[in-house]
Amino acid sequence: MSILATLLDPATLQLGLDVLRAAEYDSYDTDDDGGILLLLALGPAGAGLVYWSLYRYYRNTDKSHDFERETTIEAQPVTGGERKVGDRNGTTSSSIDNANGRAHRKRVNRFS
């Protein structure tokens, strides 16, 4: 994997996009002291991103065998169900709290 691929890695891109979004948002609102501070944070955030990306490219501490995709798995159709249990109104969060639908290796409570 080239360094370009590392920089284009989804996790790296997400971090970069967050920084750019903050900068873009605050550029429209520079009267706000908080906005100016966030814009000023662009330098340190960019420096951190470069350090982290290069370190990861050299040391590869985040890499492991992707057995979920690289092993031959034959699955029967997924079953199950869902039922509405409530509403969540007026939240400023754009996603469910502690979402882990894609974090396949993050273990949760085991039940028997």
Next chain:
Amino acid sequence: MSTDPTVSGEPGHDPVLAADDPVTDTVVNPGAAEPDPVIDTRNTALHDGVNRCPKCGSTEIQLRVSTQMLICLFCRHEWAEESIDPTISGDGTLDDLSGTTIASGASDITSDEGMASFKCGGCGAEVVVNTSESMSSRCHWCRHVLTVNEQMPNGAVPDAVLPFKVTRDQAVKHISDFAGSRRLFADRTFRKEFTPGNVVGVYLPYMVVDSRATGTVAGKGEIETRRYTRKHGETETTYYDADVYQVERNVTFTVDDLTIESATSRTSDVRVNTNNVINTILPFDTKNAVRWNANYLVGYTSERRDQDVSTMVPVLEDQLLSITRSQVEKSIKKFDRGVRWENEKIDVHGTRWVSMYLPVWLYSYYHEHKGRPMVHYIAVNGRTGETMGSVPVSHGRLLMAALTTGTVLEGIALAIIGATL
């Protein structure tokens, strides 16, 4: 297997075997009601000691990587051991897998004694082989090469071996290319001392596991129903309304040849070692593994398995849970605000464990940073050539690159602020 119906099954009596009945080996699994069935993978054509070329009788035998066959260095005859897969898989499919089936080379380790002593078939001398370091030795009297082929209780002889396919020269090139693309910010001493020619071919011990399981996950999911913005003075805030669901998913699946490290020294912890890079070069084409013959290891090093099936079950279950989560991911796309799994379980219906030596080209570099020693590996899959590694970094150079980038970005930020004030 025929048994005497008048005796078999009676309390206090063991089933009786007729003298000419084929024997199915069993090992007793402590805590389990039934003994685990065992697949006998012993290579009965071989024995400990002198194993000769089938054509000329020489014992000068080794692997020819370009063909993945054994070659007699005296008469150049080439041959290969049989594939292990038909013995392991049998006639059934993975959908029929039930209980725990362990191949004989993956049986529990009952001794950590590494020294094996046997009589040379050429001259009768007593020859000792340290199976922790090598699976063959040359008789110091008659110069025959003696090999260890009988399965031992110390885990040194696996069920099967996957021969090297990538040559040493190819491995050196892979490693040179890998490190070459990481020169700029590499530690200065590493750059000076990097010698890819020091690569070592090593057979590492793995457990190759087939499994049939049902995974269940349960949690909460949210679907967005409304999105709106409200003004608070000069700023606008976005708000979301959502329906909350209790979600459950089940999936039954089979996994073919899941490959798990079976030596504790290969345990991955990125804080203290770089073993994760060796894990990253998986998978191997384990279907091409052949019956054990120690001559495949001549000229290479190997590492002994030191883990039993029982100690590896938690690792297997953890991976099966991850596979469950991966398999159900497509079924939760309707929850556009995401899903939070809160509970999970795995019911393992059947497993089949096979011990295998898999080929890895390994370059290692010892490096100390602030008094903390670490061995950095660059590993090449001995079958596919997939390469992964860890290169020690020069933190000073990294810092300089980061500060330069940060300064440029800060300059842009200050320019924007200056223009808008």
